[in-house]
Amino acid sequence: MQHAGAGDPVAGKLKSDSERCQECHGQDGNAEDSRIPKHAGQFAGYLVKQLQDFQSGARRHEIMVKMAADLTPADMADIAAYFAGQPVMQGRLEHENPRAKSLFESGDPARELASCESCHGKNGKGRVENGVIYPVIGGQNKLYLRRQLLNWKLGERKNSTEAVMNKVAKALADDEIEALVDYVSGL
Ligand code: HEC
Ligand code: HEC
Structure with missing residues (x-):
């Protein structure tokens, strides 16, 4: 990579x-x-x-x-x-979080919500495909992650290709965002 x-x-x-x-x-x-x-x-x-x-x-x-x-x-x-070039950011999972893990790994087909993993890769360590960079999010700082997901949801941040992250974040309830940032920051 x-x-x-x-x-x-x-x-x-x-x-x-x-x-x-x-x-x-x-x-x-x-x-x-x-x-x-x-x-x-x-x-x-x-x-x-x-x-x-x-x-x-x-x-x-x-x-x-x-x-x-x-x-x-x-x-x-x-x-x-x-x-x-520095060793990739790393978090530490402190407790089980089945709801966030499921959203992260499987998304929610009922809402047409793609899994985070399908774009951001295993454990959110990022990937590049067809010239699009899916950034590392696993192990990222928790309060920063929360701010970004809320900004995408509110439309404050809208610089992702084809507004993918706005669509993803809009499909998430605020308590799901809470659960996800807790989980993702620990990966
Ligand atoms: C369809 C692909 C796709 C899916 C699904 C997706 N993302 Fe993203 N995400 C992106 C792209 C592309 C970017 C980079 C946007 C940019 O270039 O500014 C991004 C950026 C982000 C960022 C900002 C990272 C930073 O350092 O500022 C966060 C946080 C994030 N995604 C979290 C998630 C979470 C949590 C999920 C699952 C609920 C998810 N994403 C699902 C494509 C996706
Ligand atoms: C006074 C503190 C401060 C300084 C100094 C600073 N930054 Fe930042 N930087 C931030 C904060 C806070 C954010 C988060 C912005 C947001 O919430 O959207 C950020 C975000 C970023 C991002 C987006 C990261 C991502 O994952 O999307 C990049 C890239 C960045 N900074 C690079 C730099 C560079 C390069 C410099 C030096 C020229 C710099 N920063 C200096 C505080 C700082």
Whole structure:
């Protein structure tokens, strides 16, 4: 699996320090604050897409729009390569969660809800198919995951190809989102 893309991870390590990315996202991309996403082992192409989307306004966030504003394409590729090259983010499941596990692995045919796994791969560790990157979500920080699912559901975030994530999140009840973020962050 090609996680790292074409950037230079050595330059990216220095740039992610001087551009202050590590202050929030962690030295090795494992952000400690649960509201901030981990980048460790995330696909470089996915990280670059998000930075482009913050620059273009396709994805909104007060802090990140400012942080991304001055990055050149080379900065983005290098920083993404550095974080993508770290061992992939890992959670720790602390209790059984059969409802979330079932939604994650099997979806719900009655609602035409595809399983998370069918796109995000086994344990949510991500995949690439036909040029679409399905990001790593397994082991991602819990409060960040919750915010994103609610943002997709409310239409606050709408930068996924063909609005797939808006459709998925709209089909989920709020208590299912709660159960899912608890489960997915532990994978
Ligand atoms: C002050 C804290 C802070 C700093 C500094 C910061 N970020 Fe972020 N970053 C965040 C937060 C918070 C989010 C979550 C945004 C949201 O909720 O949509 C985020 C989201 C992201 C995302 C989206 C990740 C995903 O999984 O979709 C990327 C990529 C990113 N940041 C890269 C960077 C880079 C590169 C830098 C340095 C140039 C940087 N960040 C600096 C706080 C920060
Ligand atoms: C049909 C395919 C598909 C299905 C099914 C799907 N996803 Fe996604 N998901 C995507 C794509 C594509 C993206 C990347 C969007 C982008 O490029 O910004 C994404 C992004 C996400 C993100 C944002 C990750 C980040 O770092 O910001 C979360 C969280 C997420 N999905 C959770 C889920 C959960 C939970 C489920 C199951 C309930 C699910 N997804 C089902 C395709 C899918």
